[in-house]
Amino acid sequence: MTVEEEIQAESVVRSFTEDWNYFAYEVLGARLDKEQQDILTSVQFNPRTSVASGTARGKDYVTAVACFCFMFLTPKWNEEGDLIDNTKVALSAPTDRQVKNIMMPEISRLYNKAKRNGVILPGRLNVYDIRTEYEEWFLTGFKASEHNHEAWSGFHAVNTMFAITEASGISDDTFGAIEGNLQGNSRILIVFNPNNTVGYAARSQKQDRWSKFRLNSLTAPNVIEKRQVIPGQVDYEWITDKLKLWCEEIEADQVDIAQDDFEFEGQWYRPTDIFRIKVLGKFPKAGKDVLIPQQWIEAAQERWVRYHKTIRVDPYPKPLRLGVDVAGMGRDSTVFAHRHGNIGKAFTKSNSGGEADHMEVAGRIVHILKNDKKATAFIDTIGEGAGVYSRTKELGYESRALSCKNSEAATDNSGEPLTDITGQRTFANMRAYLGWAVRDWLNPKNYPDNTPDVYMPMLPPGGGFLEEATEIKYKWLSNGSIILEDKDDVIKRLKRSPDEFDAMANTFYPFEPTSKVKDLSGYF
Template identity: 30%
Template structure:
């Protein structure tokens, strides 16, 4: 076992402490690209390191190597890791931590647990969630490293608790999801090592001959998507690719906040007219909620309109989105068949199936009713029930989504970020009005079909209602009144 050699050989411990890249490559047998090496060397040379990056740049992979380097290079050390939710702690960073030493003679088998490596009572690594700040008390070591994953989503109260530990080193990693909070502020401070990783810095984009955004932007605007056919090259599987960048450009636009955050590693502009923020969506994706089996399921169906090519199904059970389905270029009869099939699979009652009737959706509703399924057709262009605050039903349903995102759980699916493209304004009567699909298309953005399908799950015919019991409210009921159609 390497750990036994460390106990006997002080020179090996010292060499490890001074050479984190060597340790990762030679002992852990990990392949590192240049930015990953830069993170490890910065952590060796600085007390606090902050890394903001694009999607799939290897942040958590590198942080996992840092955990083992610190433990094995500093006898009697402690590593604490955290993230916004327990699921992120277990399934992201600690999965990488476990995989880094899997089938390697590093620790004794019983030492490596789901969220802990236990060498001794005073020599260990531990994963903590951020739901209770007092968890970050009582840890004392001459060598204390704290790693905060998805740091943009961690509240300042947790950082205050971490500061109280007086750690030797702090590593903050994550996407730049919001302009406020500790993670955003450190990029404005002096004396902190800051690393920014754009997709265009990564080996796969460089191999695809797009090593800077300006070059990509020029080609994208002049030539369009066809130019990029057969250009995608993968030299390191798992890292972001040119095809991933193209997907973000197509779906959200190269000037969108989603593209800035997920591709360029930049903070969002946080435009005032964006109705839903990236941070709101990301928090809902990261959240874990409990639902009761007997709670009703709702199916929202946004049917493709006159040449549009996507029909979207969203199934929501109170505070949790359970399922998303997208069907391409399907006719009325096929969509009707899919609705029946999915409703039977999910045990959804006909009255809980809510279908947009604008366009060919009306034909889908008619066909289902002919077959004895009393589904509900929803016209989102009609006036809102709350006419004082909303210009139409679509805006009112959007308001329901925004409220629900405070406690609800979304699937981890980038399609939900399309909601962040939607702008809003207020009418002369002070009513909220959301940007129409047609206006979004004029801006070169696709129709927000997933957002609208989710909104339909909040549309209840007169006389129907839904009761919430949010976990965050300790089981206290939160009442959502029906919306009259």
């Protein structure tokens, strides 16, 4: 090879490593749609990628493409030809059949497609793996067994990737074993049909640590074009059949965002759970005991993004209500929730290092109140927050810093029960009232149809609020009042305290109430 040819070859390889979609197209002959390309880009740059998918949407295909890109674009050699940065790829599923008959055939097709394109990729293609002449450079597929965590122990490498298909069928313990290997330049890609609302896969679609995608079968190229654009993917005829079988036609004035109602070719539909899972790539409808449906929060986050792209005036016209959830000895962070009327501006955290620092937290609160004369702070005074509240009062901010006790009675200053927006529901304690106030705020049914975004609730994307809010359940007591489930039960499922939700709920504390709260003005 001449010097010019070596330079040209190095340039091509560099372009492949910089853009995995280019490698997929030129070498593997992969024809990915825009959403699949975005998933591949995510795997290139993000350590964790989660994909919930409808039927025949190409989730296994893009997974195989991602495995190939990681396998062949991450290892490095020195000038002597020694492998110095090794790469291992583990491809897994709940059953051996899924690995052998679904995923490995996708791998084989891509490997052979590259060969037909004139590119001989390193390694030998076998039934369950691709093995190279280097012992520490390979791709292998195997069943994920919850009883054999040792199967994951050999995956320590400079570059490590775990690709898990049908991830909702794999136990949390198995994922715990995988997480232990996510070091260095590591990736985990999980793809699944969202059959279950609980478990590792379900949580990945709510957690900020993941790059999240949803492959909706309604947006598949074959459906949009009404012809076979990508062979093997879901087609228009299948969709129209399932609209009749699994959906109810509704009128535009019946649309309910919590029901995942959608429009297709000018007609509104209400999906059943099987349509949500198989077509929309969404989880089954939330149980009736869930405090806040995920759809309400996602809608508020989408409005926040739109609003901050288009604002031309004061973005936060209403006074600040600052909710503070103070960290104790067992938690690392104090959470501040900033809410201006219907706009949740931000969540900020102060790391305590596991030690309560009342003076620092009080100082931060005072700094905010001092620089914003209209702001009011609402401090959780159960436990560590009591000291913060006391110090804030000592510094002269008693009238603008209020004590929030979740255990206190949900009553106004005259002892009358506080109610929800309808004036009908009462609450067992202040925690239940505050949680329901957040629910009333986010509930789209509490706003007139076609209300502009600027008057609707908005929440900043990311963080832990979505996961926390959708994990909390409520129930009715025999006396007709509402109570939230015990916080310890929420913590057991979340594996942490719902601090962002608690801080936001504090912002709805009734500020010097003189009567029952019966309309949204009492909330913001």
